[in-house]
Amino acid sequence: MEEAGETETGARTTGAPTGKAARELIARAEQQLDAARAVLADHTRAVDAVHAALVPLLDSLVRRELAAIPVSRLKDVTEGRLRLGAVEQAGYTTVGQVHEANRYELRQIPGVGAQTADQALAAAGQIAHAVRDTVAVRIDVEAPDESTTALVTALHRLVEAGPDVRRAVDAARRLAERLEPALTGASPARGRLRMLFAGRETRAAALAAVASVRTTVAGAAERGLPLLFGQVSVDLLRHPESDLATWVDFELRSAEYYSLLAEMSGVGPDRDAAAGFLPSAMADRVRGLRLDDSHLRVSLRGYQSFGARFALAQKRVILGDEMGLGKTVQAIAALAHLAARGETHFLVVCPASVLINWTREVRARSTLRVLPLHGPERQAAFAEWQGGGGVALTTFDALHTLPAARDGGRRPGMLVVDEAHYVKNPATRRSRAVSGWAGHTERVLFLTGTPMENRVEEFRSLVRHLQPELAPSISTTRGVAGSHAFRRAVAPAYLRRNQEDVLSELPALVQVDEWEEFSGADLDVYREAVAAGQFMRMRQAAYARPETSAKLNRLRELVAEASRSGLKVVVFSYFRPVLTTVREALGATVFGPVTGDVPVARRQELIDEFSAVDGHAVLLSQIQAGGIGVNMQAASVVILCEPQIKPTMEHQAVARAHRMGQIRTVQVHRLLAADSVDQRMLDILARKERLFDAYARRSDVAETTPDAVDVSEGSLVRRIVEEEQLRLATARTEIRPSGLRGT
Template sequence: MRGGVPQPWSAGKEAGGAPRAKPVNRNSKRLLVYVLDVSSTLNQNQVVIDLARRQRRPAGDWGPLKPWWHAPGSPHAKYEPEDRDLLALLEETQAAAVANGATMGDPMMGTRRYVLRTNQALIVEKLARSGRLRLRRTEGEDDPPTMRWDDGPAWRFSLDIRPELGGKRWSWRGSLRRGDNRNDRMDLAEPLVLVPGLVIQGIGRASRFDDVGVMPWIVRLRHEKEIVFAEPQQDIMIGRILAEARVSPAELVETIQFEEIDTPPRPCLTLRTPRQNWGPGSDRLLAELEFDYNGALIPAGRTTPLAVSTELGLIIRRNPQVEAQADILLFELGFRESKDPRVEPGTMELPPKRMGQVTRDLVQVGWRVEAEGKLIRPAGEFKLAVTTGIDWFELGGQVDYGDQSLSLPELLEAVRRGDSMVTLGDGSMGMLPEEWLKKYGMLVDLGTSEDGHLRFGNAQAGLLDALLAAQPEIRVDSAFEKVRKSLHKFEGVRPVDAPAGFHGELRPYQREGLGWLDYLQKFDFGGILADDMGLGKTIQVLALLQKRRARRLAKGPSLAVVPRSLVFNWMQEAAKFTPRLKVLDYTGPGRHALRDSFSAHDLVITTYGTLRTDIAELSQLDFDYVILDEAQAIKNADSQAAKAARLLRGRHRLAMSGTPIENHLGELWSIVEFLNPGMLGSSSVFKKHTGTGGNLDDSDRSLLAKSLRPFILRRTKAEVVKDLPEKTEQTLHCDMEPAQRKLYEELKAHYRTALLRKETSELNRSKIEVLEALLRLRQASCHPGLIDPTRTAEPSAKLDMLLPQLSEVVEEGHKTLVFSQFTSFLAIVKDRLDKEGLRYEYLDGRTRNRADRVERFQTDPDCPIFLISLKAGGLGLNLTAAEYVYLLDPWWNPAVEAQAIDRSHRIGQTQRVFAYRLVCRDTVEEKILELQQKKRDLADAILNADKSIIQTLSREDLEFLLT
């Protein structure tokens, strides 16, 4: 009572159940009072206690409540024992509250104490039992009432859930209940204060409160009075609150009776295709994963351990291990979470091609798979048959789906539409046989649809045969069976001896090559001779042409299209090995006059440049064989050379290339289309399967390899090493372009005039001038840049021949030495290699770390080329990793050249070595070689390792060199 004398308090209990506090010492001049401030408590969601005191008046009564400033940590000794205990308890909980940031920035810090949420019921109970805890319900209340502690059972939160609108939405309300029968009830909005562990009613009665672990829901329900969830959200939310609650569902929710189950789920996968109007990126399947718990479907991705089906009255204790294993399995099978904002979170994607195998895998381990609400059936057995027409083969049949079936035309139409499933007769969905299509999809695309069948041309017999090899149950008619047998004869190709009129001896693998060429000829197939460089592809073809001439099989001349740098070598090889062949060089400005004489020759040799220029005339002629050497020149199907080659008319066609595929499989299409038109279908279909990177998947690659195997013959050096001599040397003749030829002829004319006008005696004293003349002419033969440094970017005959061959050798996985006497020429070669992206090592007389460079070339597989100056590297190096040697310029002394070649061919070399000497035609280089040969018999006396041929040059020799 305000201003009244306090009544004596006894130790008995008040009506509220709390024991009375001990009477205040009548000698005390002040009384401590603890005030629970409702407004601050509600704002902080935790109990806030204000310290106050009352001063005894002279009349003996107590004055009004006044705030009491008591700094935290101040001594308590001068207060009553009970107050000392209470203050100490408040100090302790205040320290914990400060640590949690509850009092930061509070100007009333000295008079206010914050109670840690976990201690709220304990602190309020002790303060209430002191009899000096007041409840300030409104700000400015002068004489707040005393709070009483209720010793009854704790109040507990209860959730009322009721359906509305026939179950389309659900209403949630909360209440407080206590007692064994929960008859004592209180509306959730009734308490003046409701914080964790404590409920305070407006009459000043405080009680314990059990929020059962769902305090955030209680706060929301007190604020909103009612929460309404639509039907789809209801089960999610009830599952979430039940998972958070510390009590059983029956204790939390009384209005619905739930049955709790704990059983392993069955994964269920629903697949669907995106909407048709989604445009790019819709070539995929969307997937949603659910788990069937006794008929209740629980979507994957929910984080709560409990799931609820209100409709079925089930509370499901989820099995996280089984669900996690299902997620892992889907990831391993290729499913990925969709990043598309147009689909629901958690939706997954799968490439349509994987659907068949994925569905089979999932069904086998007990999954249920549906698409658009329809049961999915995996494809079963194929029933296929091949029939033969005049110049075509047809593939027809059906695929079974249990008691349903799908004809091959329907299957192919679905494939062309891009469907991943088809609707079967009973309304179920049949999965397209993705595994089968993965293996044979390219074959299917390479055929054309005709009257419910797939039609293939004669040239595509190999593709069909490759299919039959993996599908032995396919029925074939007798005509196609004969074709298959002829294809299989490739396995038994027999070596053929060199024909009459062939000069020289064919090695065993070359005789096998001639037998293979006979096989192609017999069945009118075109083929690619793809032996490693140096194995004599040209010789094998010349042997074939000589055989046809000897047996009078040729119907007109054959045409060989070769790079310009190889024209002379073809002529030279033909003269050496098949001298009876009448060979015509159809190049140069005067070639048009030779066209009428084609029929008088066995072989016409021309270049790709001439082919492009003269295709209008050449395409009107009939040739026995059309041969493309270095056929990678037509790798780009859209190039003028490729288009011109396809226009040529030949009874037989042949391609020669050590690297028919330089970059990607798309290049192979162009060569095969020249050889056997239509074999690989259209260019667009082939590109569709090889993709932008020009590569096939493993199954398509395997099919392509099997189908093309009879038409490509490739032997590597390693495979035929036993048939090769230890060392093979060959001179490659190069033809200068006009600009380089002009420079050479001007130099030659200058030195011829300057030197040959001198008398013999005077000439003998002019060896230095002679050496300079021969040096300059040899340099001009190599590259114009050796004469004029401003011309290093110009082409040269030797570079035009060298660089393609280096690329081929590197592509085949071999290593090469490149020698030159001129470091300036090697510098030009380095620049070209850099532009081609070819890695190399370099060594000349100024190189110091020779051993490191040799070691790198010998051991590093990514370093396939070694550029070496002849003087610096001709002696003392062991470079047995190299299988090819190029000498860019001939030296006077054959012994020096031999020493350079022997850097590779020496003890420790296990491979056969091919050495090539590059020589420009109609230059001093040719004359040097001839002079070497003429004086070879005098080598011991004149040409030894210490002397140069220049010491024995006569005037006649010089005239010979300068002509």
């Protein structure tokens, strides 16, 4: 009885249950373990399916490459020691032919002995291995076949499951590692008799194991792992609706498919390029930082993960990636990591034109709380942020009105400054305001697409905000030495990657919705058009007052950023007056506009002249005239001034640039006005059957006659006008006592 008493005492001491309570606990633990094992098994099957579809495609690419390599290159591998005269005379003229042969076949050749045959095969194998490390599968949406369809379908499961897959698999592995040995050790605690007759050490070990099981089970439940495992398993087992649905999804999210494909195939960007050619010791230290993505809702590409980790490891830096590589999502990933580690307050400063985009991006790509600090209510919003935390978003012009950290304000866990070249002049008010916050914030991240090696003085000015001790060592000779040398010299404070260095799957399509708020003047024009029921005026209202137009201002910024990177831009609008306004607003090399009145031959001449420009240029085109029958693959930035009633018209216009022959990622920026006809159109069109639209878009009929597949324009127009009239009438009624906001 003494041992029984000790068991009970031991149970009370450790708090570990025995008997029925232990059995119930162990049963729950076994259920969690089964769910974890199921996720791992489902993920393994999904990955195996990708490899099964990928291997034949890679083999085919390798064979094609080897077939173009002369057999004489085998000598290079053996440093000239291999004698191949007899092999060549026997008809083996390429490395591919040797690689496909076997030892017996080669030994049948007169004059070829066992050693020569073995050396030739080994050399061919080495070349094949090297080739396999360099080839990349290109998925052609214009010519899908059985093999690529199988690959896209296999990838679809993992893409559709999203970033939860990685979190679930990592959590499942850790849970299994903890529960498997703990459950084995806790087995004696299932019954009181077993515990009664067990030795003292066995009882103590069992009770300790039960306590470990209980802690692990409780922790898993608190983190919602059982639900996560169940959801991910369902996602990984879900079949796509059809091959067509899979291809449609690939077109919409090709970057995610290619990112996963690079990971699965082991073929990605060069490690040095992905690290922005940082010194190896620094790059290794950055890679060693584990990024916590538990607050992210999106999967990062490898170079994006590196960028977020660079910002976290170096603390005060400039992320200068080329336009279109996702600087915003890298910043959000850094904020999400810090939030997972206990930080609660973050501050983002940006131009007013991208404030809405930042709001939407943070909400869409993370679980972080967002509070815009803009407009007449910004002080109240600032107080709410100070008390409750989250990601505060404000503008350069509003920042100086907020109490800085040095004045008793809350210090953010990270300060992010978008379009940081706005603060290159230290004498400006915006620069002084940013400097005030940066000086009292441990982690500061500047974002700019401007290549700093071409603007060394600007770079030195920005570095003074971040690492003033580094600024004196930055000289113009650094830039003259070339971009790679410059990046290595300023590595502690600067990371830049170019598209051609890190996007191996070119051409890809990156689509961004640029949301803007009406200025007061724009809003007046818009309200008049809505009251009059003039749908076309409603669509153009955002450009009616060029001097205050928010859309036009954002368009200028996008063109300026493209200019700094030497990229060509095509601007599409349905409306000639809008294109005229854009032409007058741009100070760049502008061609066009291409309109319906321009003869087809002249249209192509304009496009050829635009394409022949060395570096940046802008082409303006009516979307109806530039959408069919012309090729604009010289452009890698497409700006849509407004959404279109007929989605096929947008798709066809974008396809003029994003097509075979394009060698750069195509960035599509669609300018949208919040709470307007733009938003109503997108909401209504989004409710249509996506698969039908996509099928129609991919058909030959849609390519030539878009009217045949779009919704009734008349009914759509009437519905939008009526909804906007009702919304604005309701808004005026609700806010009349205090006056119209925004006017």
